[in-house]
Amino acid sequence: AEVPAHLADRPVTGLASDSRAVRPGDLFFAVRGGHRHGLEFIDTARAAGALAVVWEPPHAGVLPVGEAAPPLLAVPELRQRMGLIASRFYDAPSERLRVVGITGTDGKTSCAHFIAQALSDAEHGPCGILGTLGVGEYGRTEPSPHTTPDPLAVQGWLAQLAAAGRRYAVMEVSSHALDQGRVNGVEFAVAGLTHLTRDHLDYHGTPEA
Incomplete structure (x- = not known):
């Protein structure tokens, strides 16, 4: 996924896959579950201060848009790639x-x-x-x-x-x-x-x- 220009210089302070655990500056990972998609909890993540949302396509619902919505980064097979992303974030x-x-x-x-x-x-x-x-x-x-x-x-x-x-x-x-x-x-x-x-x-x- 291409990182939006306005996010390139903003530091990511943490990673979270549970919207209830999001803290200001975190990346929120919205993955597909057996019954629900993490995008359903995007409002909770945004309210907690998520810097951006990394989400796993496909998603049958309507993606949130507008100034109030956090930036969305689509990453195919995100569940399999989360560990690689986290390893890089924490410097291997x-x-x-x-x-x-x-x-x-x-x-x-x-x-x-x-x-x-x-x-x-x-x-x-x-x-x-x-x-x-x-x-x-x-x-x-x-x-x-x-x-x-x-x-x-x-x-x-x-x-x-x-x-x-x-x-x-x-x-x-x-x-x-x-x-x-x-x-x-x-x-x-x-x-x-x-x-x-x-x-x-x-x-x-x-x-x-």
Whole structure:
């Protein structure tokens, strides 16, 4: 998408895909969901001070226009590209860390915690950890709504670890997260597979998917 000239020199202060979390100067990402499109919440994002709206076509409704409407940037397949955009916004934080990704049907949580414990030391501090039991650093996490959060949250977490001088991060990566692009833009140093069963075929269709 071409950036409007009047936005080129305006600093973006943050990224949000939930209109309720938008702060002044943020880019609001309006993606297509299973039942609703993020553009339906554009008024909330605008009222909160969104600098612009990056949206995912197609959209059957009428796009907001006029002086009160924020600038709109259409990006095809936005859901798959959000992680790449966020990685660039945060200056590629995963490249400043050694990131371990663990996927598989079962055992991700145990493996991730064992590895995070082993990688935490006095020299480099606690290892970053993200998964079913929360997100943060080993021994100090906050609840997470998903095993692998949305790509904006993932990149923001990696950026915090890099800024704090951490060296390692361990992530549980669900099959849904892989399919939905939540870890796109993450540079993994190591990837591990626990095992594969026929769970979640209602979503993926076949084991090959």
